[in-house]
Amino acid sequence: MSSTRLDPYSDRYAARTHGMTASEIRALFAVVSRPEVVSLAGGMPAVTALPLDAVGSMIGDLVSGHGAATLQYGSGQGDPRLRERICDVMALEGIGVGGDADALPDNVVVTVGSQQGLDLVTRVFCDPGDIVLAEAPSYVGALGVFQAAQAEVRHVEMDADGLIPEALREALLTLRAEGRRAKFLYTVPNFHNPAGVTLPVERREQILALAEEFDLLLIEDNPYGLLGFDREPLPALRSRAADRVIYLGSFSKTFSPGLRVGWVYAPVAVREKLVLASEAQILCPPSLTQYAVARYLDTQPWEQQIKVFCELYRERRDATLESLTALMPDGVSWTKPDGGFYVWLQLPEGLDSKVMQPRAVAARVAYVPGIGFYADGAGQRFLRLSYCYPEPDRIREGVRRLAGVIESELELRETFGGIDPATLHGADAASVRATGTADEEGFAIRSRSGGSTPGADAL
Numbered sequence: 268m269s270s271t272r273l274d275p276y277s278d279r280y281a282a283r284t285h286g287m288t289a290s291e292i293r294a295l296f297a298v299v300s301r302p303e304v305v306s307l308a309g310g311m312p313a314v315t316a317l318p319l320d321a322v323g324s325m326i327g328d329l330v331s332g333h334g335a336a337t338l339q340y341g342s343g344q345g346d347p348r349l350r351e352r353i354c355d356v357m358a359l360e361g362i363g364v365g366g367d368a369d370a371l372p373d374n375v376v377v378t379v380g381s382q383q384g385l386d387l388v389t390r391v392f393c394d395p396g397d398i399v400l401a402e403a404p405s406y407v408g409a410l411g412v413f414q415a416a417q418a419e420v421r422h423v424e425m426d427a428d429g430l431i432p433e434a435l436r437e438a439l440l441t442l443r444a445e446g447r448r449a450k451f452l453y454t455v456p457n458f459h460n461p462a463g464v465t466l467p468v469e470r471r472e473q474i475l476a477l478a479e480e481f482d483l484l485l486i487e488d489n490p491y492g493l494l495g496f497d498r499e500p501l502p503a504l505r506s507r508a509a510d511r512v513i514y515l516g517s518f519s520k521t522f523s524p525g526l527r528v529g530w531v532y533a534p535v536a537v538r539e540k541l542v543l544a545s546e547a548q549i550l551c552p553p554s555l556t557q558y559a560v561a562r563y564l565d566t567q568p569w570e571q572q573i574k575v576f577c578e579l580y581r582e583r584r585d586a587t588l589e590s591l592t593a594l595m596p597d598g599v600s601w602t603k604p605d606g607g608f609y610v611w612l613q614l615p616e617g618l619d620s621k622v623m624q625p626r627a628v629a630a631r632v633a634y635v636p637g638i639g640f641y642a643d644g645a646g647q648r649f650l651r652l653s654y655c656y657p658e659p660d661r662i663r664e665g666v667r668r669l670a671g672v673i674e675s676e677l678e679l680r681e682t683f684g685g686i687d688p689a690t691l692h693g694a695d696a697a698s699v700r701a702t703g704t705a706d707e708e709g710f711a712i713r714s715r716s717g718g719s720t721p722g723a724d725a726l
């Protein structure tokens with residue numbers, strides 16, 4: 268590629284940058300952030316439900332009383348006190364409970380959000396062209412990391428109970444027949460982003476058994492596990508298989524995403540590599556925010572606060588599901604999350620969430636189109652709704668507007684049935700069709716490999 272007047276550096280960029288583009292949401296960001304638009308798009312936690320004064324004075328005290336440590340460089344692996352407290356948090360999902368001798372602060376690596384953890388794990392394991400297995404759909408930020416590493420993503424089908432073990436077996440057998448092997452399976456077992464579904468215990472056992480049979484490494488990404496509405500957390504995959512699972516955790520959803528504190532919990536050998544990779548990247552995680560999290564866990568009723576968050580999100584989930592049931596036209600279906608932030612919605616046949624998006628923004632409601640959550644261009648009939656941020660009344664209004672948009676899309680389909688959506692909506696739709704593949708078969712999308720560009724900011 269030669270340089271152009273618009274970008275004189277274009278002939279120098281590394282190959283890994285070629286697929287990097289902004290997501291549809293980022294393109295629409297200015298419009299979507301206007302107050303008259305109800306945004307059901309971003310997955311921003313409701314941080315104003317925190318005891319802000321108490322957190323503020325705690326952080327002020329950390330600077331004025333302990334500045335020599337909190338404003339200084341720290342350990343590349345992360346603050347030892349925080350790593351101890353992280354083990355207490357993981358115990359809530361069964362990690363290190365009941366004789367797991369491996370559950371040690373020494374095996375925790377503190378990261379700048381779990382996003383950095385994902386990046387480190389991918390750097391440590393993936394060369395360009397390597398295969399990564401991931402659910403269909405998958406967290407957009409993970410797809411961005413895999414793409415930047417030039418890994419090849421193969422999607423594995425999900426249904427309303429998360430990853431389907433038989434589909435995983437099929438994918439592993441296919442790889443074996445090709446003489447290839449996946450570097451790992453990336454999975455979000457609890458309150459999945461974007462699908463909102465949770466893997467039951469029985470499937471967890473089946474997936475661990477497959478990991479054993481096929482010598483597969485699992486990356487368990489679990490930022491939402493403690494945000495269940497109706498029951499105690501399920502045991503983490505990591506709690507059942509110390510050597511097979513690398514666990515990613517985060518304080519972003521249970522405390523604050525602005526502090527950017529997450530962690531990786533890994534077998535010893537991997538932990539060494541992760542620390543070296545992290546030191547090369549950032550030297551050490553920020554001291555102040557690590558102290559802030561450790562102090563918060565030491566002095567504030569954090570488990571009680573998680574319950575406060577859960578109640579708040581439950582109310583918003585209820586507002587979402589009730590208004591979807593009351594207002595959506597026939598042919599629209601959606602998942603029923605019992606925790607976390609997201610509902611995954613399927614449009615009637617012939618509708619395309621990316622093509623519909625400008626019309627939705629004009630009706631002052633925003634969502635994330637499904638295609639961002641697939642590495643292979645699938646997902647046109649799907650969209651993600653986040654209920655974590657808007658108040659229930661705003662959610663109801665947002666769903667009402669969305670239902671109106673879908674209804675008028677259906678009328679268009681009736682009137683112009685069979686006409687290409689690009690003709691009805693303008694040239695933008697053409698790019699969707701160019702990468703898209705048919706996904707008319709319900710929640711579970713048949714897996715395919717591919718390399719389209721996920722958005723990077725639709726958390």
Ligand SMILES: Cc1ncc(COP(=O)(O)O)c(C=O)c1O
Nearest residue numbers: 380381382406460517519529726
């Ligand atoms: C599944 C999943 N993994 C990782 C992340 C990144 O979180 P963090 O803020 O810890 O980097 C998110 C954020 O939304 C997420 O949904």
